[in-house]
Amino acid sequence: MTSVLVRDVSLNFGTVEVLKALNLDVPEGEFLVLLGPSGCGKSTLLNCIAGLLDVSAGQIFIKNKNVTWEEPKDRGIGMVFQSYALYPQMTVKGNLSFGLKNAGVAKDEIEKRIARTSEILQIGPLLERKPSQLSGGQRQRVAIGRALVRDVDVFLFDEPLSNLDAKLRSELRVEIKRLHQRLANTMIYVTHDQIEAMTLADRIAVMKGGVIQQLDAPQAIYNRPVNRFVAGFLGSPAMNFLDGELAAGPSFKIGATAVPLARYTFDGSASRIGPAVLGIRPEHIAFGDAAKASPFSQQVEVELVEPMGSDTLVWTRLGSQNLSFRVEAEKPLTVGDKVLIGFDPARASIFDSTAGNRI
Amino acid sequence: MSAATRPSKLFKNLNAKIASIPMILTALCVFVGGTTWTVVYSFTDSKLLPRLRFVGIEQYERLWASQRWIVSIENLAIYGILSLVFSLVIGFLLAALLDQKIRFEDTFRTIFLYPFALSFIVTGLVWQWILNPQFGVQGIVRGLGWESFSFDPLYNADIVIYGIMIAGLWQGTGLVMCLMLAGLRGIDEDIWKAARVDGIPMWKTYLFIVIPMMRPVFITTLVIIASGIVKLYDLVVAQTGGGPGNASEVPAKYVYEFMFRAQNLGQGFAASTMMLLTVAIIVVPWAYLEFGRRR
Amino acid sequence: MSNPATLAATVAGADAIAAELGGPSGPRPRVTFSRRNIILYGTLIFAAIYYLIPLYVMVVTSLKGMPEIRLGNIFSPPIEITFEPWVKAWATACTGLNCDGLSRGFWNSVRITVPSVVLSIAIASVNGYALANWRFKGADLFFTILIFGAFIPYQVMIYPIVIMLREIGLYGSLTGLVIVHSIFGMPILTLLFRNYFSSLPEELFKAARVDGAGFWGIYLRIMLPMSLPIFVVAVILQVTGIWNDFLFGVVYTRPDTYPMTVQLNNIVNSTQGVKEYNVNMAATIITGLVPLAIYFISGKLFVRGIAAGAVKG
Numbered sequence: 001m002t003s004v005l006v007r008d009v010s011l012n013f014g015t016v017e018v019l020k021a022l023n024l025d026v027p028e029g030e031f032l033v034l035l036g037p038s039g040c041g042k043s044t045l046l047n048c049i050a051g052l053l054d055v056s057a058g059q060i061f062i063k064n065k066n067v068t069w070e071e072p073k074d075r076g077i078g079m080v081f082q083s084y085a086l087y088p089q090m091t092v093k094g095n096l097s098f099g100l101k102n103a104g105v106a107k108d109e110i111e112k113r114i115a116r117t118s119e120i121l122q123i124g125p126l127l128e129r130k131p132s133q134l135s136g137g138q139r140q141r142v143a144i145g146r147a148l149v150r151d152v153d154v155f156l157f158d159e160p161l162s163n164l165d166a167k168l169r170s171e172l173r174v175e176i177k178r179l180h181q182r183l184a185n186t187m188i189y190v191t192h193d194q195i196e197a198m199t200l201a202d203r204i205a206v207m208k209g210g211v212i213q214q215l216d217a218p219q220a221i222y223n224r225p226v227n228r229f230v231a232g233f234l235g236s237p238a239m240n241f242l243d244g245e246l247a248a249g250p251s252f253k254i255g256a257t258a259v260p261l262a263r264y265t266f267d268g269s270a271s272r273i274g275p276a277v278l279g280i281r282p283e284h285i286a287f288g289d290a291a292k293a294s295p296f297s298q299q300v301e302v303e304l305v306e307p308m309g310s311d312t313l314v315w316t317r318l319g320s321q322n323l324s325f326r327v328e329a330e331k332p333l334t335v336g337d338k339v340l341i342g343f344d345p346a347r348a349s350i351f352d353s354t355a356g357n358r359i
Numbered sequence: 360m361s362a363a364t365r366p367s368k369l370f371k372n373l374n375a376k377i378a379s380i381p382m383i384l385t386a387l388c389v390f391v392g393g394t395t396w397t398v399v400y401s402f403t404d405s406k407l408l409p410r411l412r413f414v415g416i417e418q419y420e421r422l423w424a425s426q427r428w429i430v431s432i433e434n435l436a437i438y439g440i441l442s443l444v445f446s447l448v449i450g451f452l453l454a455a456l457l458d459q460k461i462r463f464e465d466t467f468r469t470i471f472l473y474p475f476a477l478s479f480i481v482t483g484l485v486w487q488w489i490l491n492p493q494f495g496v497q498g499i500v501r502g503l504g505w506e507s508f509s510f511d512p513l514y515n516a517d518i519v520i521y522g523i524m525i526a527g528l529w530q531g532t533g534l535v536m537c538l539m540l541a542g543l544r545g546i547d548e549d550i551w552k553a554a555r556v557d558g559i560p561m562w563k564t565y566l567f568i569v570i571p572m573m574r575p576v577f578i579t580t581l582v583i584i585a586s587g588i589v590k591l592y593d594l595v596v597a598q599t600g601g602g603p604g605n606a607s608e609v610p611a612k613y614v615y616e617f618m619f620r621a622q623n624l625g626q627g628f629a630a631s632t633m634m635l636l637t638v639a640i641i642v643v644p645w646a647y648l649e650f651g652r653r654r
Numbered sequence: 655m656s657n658p659a660t661l662a663a664t665v666a667g668a669d670a671i672a673a674e675l676g677g678p679s680g681p682r683p684r685v686t687f688s689r690r691n692i693i694l695y696g697t698l699i700f701a702a703i704y705y706l707i708p709l710y711v712m713v714v715t716s717l718k719g720m721p722e723i724r725l726g727n728i729f730s731p732p733i734e735i736t737f738e739p740w741v742k743a744w745a746t747a748c749t750g751l752n753c754d755g756l757s758r759g760f761w762n763s764v765r766i767t768v769p770s771v772v773l774s775i776a777i778a779s780v781n782g783y784a785l786a787n788w789r790f791k792g793a794d795l796f797f798t799i800l801i802f803g804a805f806i807p808y809q810v811m812i813y814p815i816v817i818m819l820r821e822i823g824l825y826g827s828l829t830g831l832v833i834v835h836s837i838f839g840m841p842i843l844t845l846l847f848r849n850y851f852s853s854l855p856e857e858l859f860k861a862a863r864v865d866g867a868g869f870w871g872i873y874l875r876i877m878l879p880m881s882l883p884i885f886v887v888a889v890i891l892q893v894t895g896i897w898n899d900f901l902f903g904v905v906y907t908r909p910d911t912y913p914m915t916v917q918l919n920n921i922v923n924s925t926q927g928v929k930e931y932n933v934n935m936a937a938t939i940i941t942g943l944v945p946l947a948i949y950f951i952s953g954k955l956f957v958r959g960i961a962a963g964a965v966k967g
Contacts, residue, residue, distance in 0.1 A: 052552050059679045066677035073558025085549035089571035099557030374869035375788035378780045385837050386796045390803035393814035456698055470702045476949035478898030480915045481942040484922050485708040494728050586805045593900040597919050614809040631809040642805045
């Protein structure tokens, strides 16, 4: 059942098109992440869903109700902000109850909801404190609590973890995931952090320039990016892009080297010929004995070694183009070593060299 | 710099010290020295020229026995309290209105602020003319047929200070509005969004969330207006000259009259010391709160 | 550019629901003359009129002849426009023995304002620079005294300064007044420059020191070129402040060196002769013209200047 439905929504600020006739359908209970670089329109879209921004065209439905003209408070949403946006002069309890009091919720009902929320988020001991007396993580928990007490169907998160340090961020990430498992509400989560997106999402919508580029499960997006932008945006270390030519066979020619593409599934049937870009993730490149078994392998020279702790990133060249691959941390590779690398073309992505679309 | 003989501490950073000489002289000679000098001489019976013949608190006794001083203190209190309240309220309201994403915001702001660029003398003279009983507001209303209408604050000893206040507010509220607007703009946009999602009406958001958040702005503004109010002088000179009679006398003018006209320096010093005391009562607690807490 | 397969599936589902629901679409309808807008703009326009009336009255009165003023309404526009009051205010209005109008005061004010602005800004900018980048022991103490000094009523300090100026023979001269303005401009300007220089990246200062530049070298070659905006703010602040000053002018100058504000007050509030309201108002506008011109030209920088002035302490 559809929980949030965005239909042909456009938003213009003056002559600038921030959202372009955008469609999005979020089923009940889904955790959807809107991912993209800053300025891609992801926060704008979230604000439109919340009713904090007026759309220029199109409709928004929440729970099958047209809410395009509704005030945020009437949309059945709760929202968590990047800067927490707690009311600084009120206690935690005051923050949780202020909206409910205004909505005319009965006193004992408010108490009940606060008790439940503070139990879920473990903020019971903090109820009498002011936001200034809380740590960043505690503040964000209270901010989530303020959305929770509203007892709504849809939660909107606007980069809620960006203001926290790396350690706290990963802790709260897990907590948000647990929260979703426990409540099973629809959650729409905006972030520019691909790890947050990959770990939290049921589905990710990758956005750029006010348009959704790809909407799919995290693994599908990771493995079969629809275009070069999505391929480059997800994954760290980043995907290798090799310029070359598609030739009959089919094969992909990088200078004198030819990569056989027999195992590659082309989008559509038309096998093309001409310039293209081959993308292959560093962890999909095999090395040493494993490479021998790959459909494509090649002798290369190690140029640079970047140990990263859990594994090591090795830089080399294929033809004249830079290429990186990942090896286990224990492998003793040094600059100048000649090694054999290889990969399975089935795991590669081939893009149109001008438009950047997947071929 | 040679390593063998380390230069004496005094010459370290010498250029910075030379550059700071005007500041050091001002701080020590004028601000500390001048203030101390005046306070000390307020306990003497200096007349035409300052002289060190101490008479204890006699000048202060005479000061507080003087009807003219009492009037000026009363005037300052009325003017001070009312213009504080009005300028804060009006300034905040105007700022809140301007903050509603309105059209022509710059035009409105320019209009509300331009009087602040004008001197108190110009302000006082314009309002003296507008409040002129014969040709000004009173004359016009009477001309419309309401013969008994009476509004002549500058010629009525009972309400003259309110006439000055109208002019003072006209000149100064723009500044308050500007400070308040800066304060409002400093409030996190997300707070407004959160309040909207929570369904809190706008006036409640202002009253219970935004204004409490702006407490530092309010306090700073308060101190700025208050320390300006104590200095109130030019406006009175231009608008009423202290009249009718002495009805619109204020402390700063009292000081000037006794120092430079009545040739009774001791009285002037005592009165100015009282002014200093008033400012200290406002500034010291504020400075303590503002800077004491930060440390 | 989106994945056709996935999107097609979701949109198909969406269409089914939308077909059932329909309803509002696009932006919320806006009423131009909603009650909120009427109250909002009504209040603002009302307030704007209140703020503009004195300016209007000044201009209108200054363009009328005396007979027309005596007839009655200060708000009515002039029937017959005359520039006679302006000429008289500028060139022939009398204060005491002098009958050469405001022009004398105007030039006095120029002679006071220009050197005061230059001197006070020169002192305060070097001062602020020393405080921001070359802190020496005790500097903060003097600075604190200076800031508190900004709150001390001038009346407490005017007489000691009279004595000091008399001792060095400058009492009553324009030079003396210039010194006084530089002294009292120091707290706020020093704060302004100190805060500005502190906000510049420290690496810049360090890099210059490593390159061998000294106190004055860094100030002149690195800091000055980077601080044009703050100098403009300081100039605005000082020109309006000094031009509008009355107290110091009246205390530290003699009738022939009176600045414009003092002379204006003497013209308008003189007890001799018939009151010429049109000349008075023309004189008032002329005196207000300089700060008004600065205000309207500088726009946002003026606001920045007073905001900077407001954070003193």
